[in-house]
Amino acid sequence: MAPRLPGGLLQLSQSLWDAQLIVPHISVRNFGIRSLNPPKPSRFNNHPDLPILESTSTAALRRKAYSLPLRTGAIGIKKGMTAIFDTETGKRIPCTVLQLDRVEVVSHKTRQKHGYFAVQVGAGWKHPSNVPNSLLGHFSANSISPKRHVFEFRVKDEAGLLPVGQSIQANWFQEGQYVDARSNTKGKGFAGVMKRHGFHGQDRSHGVSLKHRSMGSAGPSQGGGSRVYPGKKMAGNMGNTQNTVQNLKILKVDAESGIVVVSGRSINYPLACSFSPSLFANLFVILFPGAISGPKGCVVRIQDAIKKPWPEIASTETADAAATAA
């Protein structure tokens, strides 16, 4: 369909088209004739000085640049809790012991292909007969033994992508640095509102019958729309949801047995605890004071804390990687 023209010129254009169709050999004289379709300014706002759009993936990455860790994390297994005595102050610090078992880099996620940078890390071992072929092929393509647990750790840029196949030992974390630990909480099953949301329940007496632990009204009356709002807190499944505990201090690292000891709470005083060097030659990670969600044997993902300065080793390593890449 021919473009529609302003009303006054419509008739003229029709006649011109007709003339061209009938006598094709006639030469068109352009000079002195104004275009019937004067160039219109673009409907889109493409000025170079415009502000950058904030709803793009590029802008999202730029926003996250300060909160994305420089280097990957590791997958640990929660082995239980114990305590450490500070030899100077005599303070007892409750701590969680994690073990890193055969943690290796499985593959990468890149900005070009996936839209973000991340390191896919696997841990443990799973018998190949229990691994689906598609996943087995993924491991095989990257020359990795089948892993029981596979997780991604987002990193800021290419410098944080560890080479595929590299194993992550407990000494990936330094003693004294802070980490965030993610794990699933203990499942509590179908729980009532008192347990799940801390409601107060209803009276023991005053005419209440069979409703002592149940919620009261679920929604407002006529004025409030006379409906139950989405997200209303009710009884339901409780627990077994991911929880992140931030700013846990690494108390002790033993790379030989893959132990990480993590503190339970974030502590601000210097810690002086002595371990016999023979035992802690190299294998666990100990997180500091405090509790990490989940039962013993649960999978815990630990990565550099985003609310603390990056550990020195991370910044130097990534700088080196960037230098070698350049």
Next chain:
Amino acid sequence: MAALPTMRPLGCLRSLLKTQGVMQPQLRCRFLSTAYSQRPQHVPLPQNVPEQFLSQLPTRMRPENAPKPIKVYTPPPSARKACKDPVAKVTESQLETLDPKGERKALFDYRRNPRSVKPGDIVRVTFKNGDPFNGVVLSIKLRGIDTSFLLRNELTRVAVEMSVKVFNPNVQSMEIVQRAQRKIRRARLYYMRSRKHDRRSVENVVNAYIRQKKAFMGGGKR
């Protein structure tokens, strides 16, 4: 169809008619699809098909497109096997520095050591900051590095209980002032909190012990 009331008793015959009417057409005509036929047997592809016939096969069935076995890599040595109980290892390594000779452990290991502290004994604990605490042992908790015992005494006529961690580096010394007078038949003597069984202050016993100890030590020096 509205039946007359007089015809109602005949209604019982209707079911008889119905079954006949339904059964008969089934027998008369049967669709081909419902006729039973043998299930086709799977004929395996003959082995070693000559090359000139391979092109007649669908591509997925040709030998070059057969599924390749996935190479499975062997796992690296396991850290779980190397260290089966990391928590015990952490505890052990701590005890090596906090209690190198195992004296404190033995002092409270009442299951194995007959000379250990037992509930009902009067124990004197001195701390690094200099404040001693005496009391009757109400209970002993054996929990590895968190092993502790509960002392009960009376200070300024107020009953005081204190839980002491055995391996706390702030604890300078622990000594048994007096063994239990009678055989204690319980592991936790919480009944001593009741007024009837309360031991009250043990300061007299402890002071006597200290005096005796001083005299003994002084005598030895001379």
